[in-house]
Amino acid sequence: MDFEPTEEHRMIRRMVREFAEKEIAPRAEEIDETDQFPDDLFRRMGELGIIGLPFPEKYGGSGSGYTGFVIALEEIARVSGSVAITLDAQTSLYCEPVYLFGTEEQKQKYLAPAVRGERIGCFGLTEPQAGSDAGATRARAVRDGDEWVINGQKIFITNGSVADFAVITAKTDPEKGTRGISAFIVERGTSGFELGRDEKKMGLKGSVTSELFFENCRIPAENLLGQENEGFRQFMITLDAGRVAISAMAVGLAQGAFDKAVAYAQEREQFGQPIAKFQAIQWMIAEMATEIEAARLMVNRAAWLRENGQRFTKEAAMAKLFATEMSERVCHKAIQIHGGYGYCQEYEVERMYRDQRLCSIGEGTNQIQRLVIARQILNK
Secondary structure, three states, rough: OOOOOOHHHHOOOOOOHHHHHHHHHHHHHHHHHOOOHHHHHHHHHHHHHOOOOOOOOHHHOOOOHHHHHHHHHHHHHHHHHHHHHHHHHHHHHHHHHHHHHHOOHHHHHHHHHHHHHOOOOEEEEOOOOOOHHHHHHOEEEEOOOEEEEEEEEEEEEHHHHHOOOOEEEEEHHHHHHHHHHHEEEEEEOOOOOOEEEEEOOOOOOOOOEEEEEEEEEEHHHHHHOOOOHHHHHHHHHHHHHHHHHHHHHHHHHHHHHHHHHHHHHHHHHOOEEEEEHHHHHHHHHHHHHHHHHHHHHHHHHHHHHOOOOOOHHHHHHHHHHHHHHHHHHHHHHHHHHHHHHOOOHHHOHHHHHHHHHHOOOOOOOOHHHHHHHHHHHHOO
């Protein structure tokens, strides 16, 4: 068992950290305050090859595997959760299903431009009545000659209102339940495809979270993604990768808050010495560092299984459960170490605490992760 990072992984971390610290970090506070989607930073991630790390060169990627991607995602989350979740949705939720299930024609048209950062994608799964119970989707798609006609609504869609392409799910055979759901690619501007409001959120404010509406939306028959009625299986596979990605994001946010807390503890003086000299602070720092390292190992393990073609549903759920709850504990302690200053927006740990809160909800709540883990263990 080799825990040593490869030279390629070291290079990815160095490159992405330099980009994050020089180009994202100086704007992180502004992005949060203005609720503005950082389109230029998104395009820049495409130019640097960050979006395409897991995908083959023939589609504009670098073929660096999923481990390289989670390393990059962690480094970006370390300075901005908003930019990180935008990348997460683009690569793991939109590009991933198109790559896994799309035809060659679909990959050239809908994957390659997204990998290069020239187009933005989103994944439309959640509906008002279908959250944790994703199989309860009410959106419908009916075949009409050479077209599919889609009617329905999607909510809480990351990148939704800025996306050029959307992978969405809809029932094509309602009598079959989860075995009657299909996935489709819909282009922005298609007649009957309308954007709703962007949600006002607690954190991740530079990331748009939108409603999507479909009213007699007609798309070409060839925009069916994969096989008809295979959509539920497809999005469960997609969510496995998404859970690894959001776990990496949680690790990055925790690492960012930890770094700020350690620096503050060494500078802030009380009772005539830096507070880092006090055992109460040292114990918190030790606990934070240990939990971050444990979560990072779980994320890397799940990513390794994914890129080596092995089953990783349980490991993805475990990583997501542990890493996201770890991130909340670490960010909580980071604010505590800062004291009253940690509660003020002037100090970045306040933003990191708000940003990490979504991690235990997105890609399936942590209550759902516990069910996934238990079923994987008990149903062997």
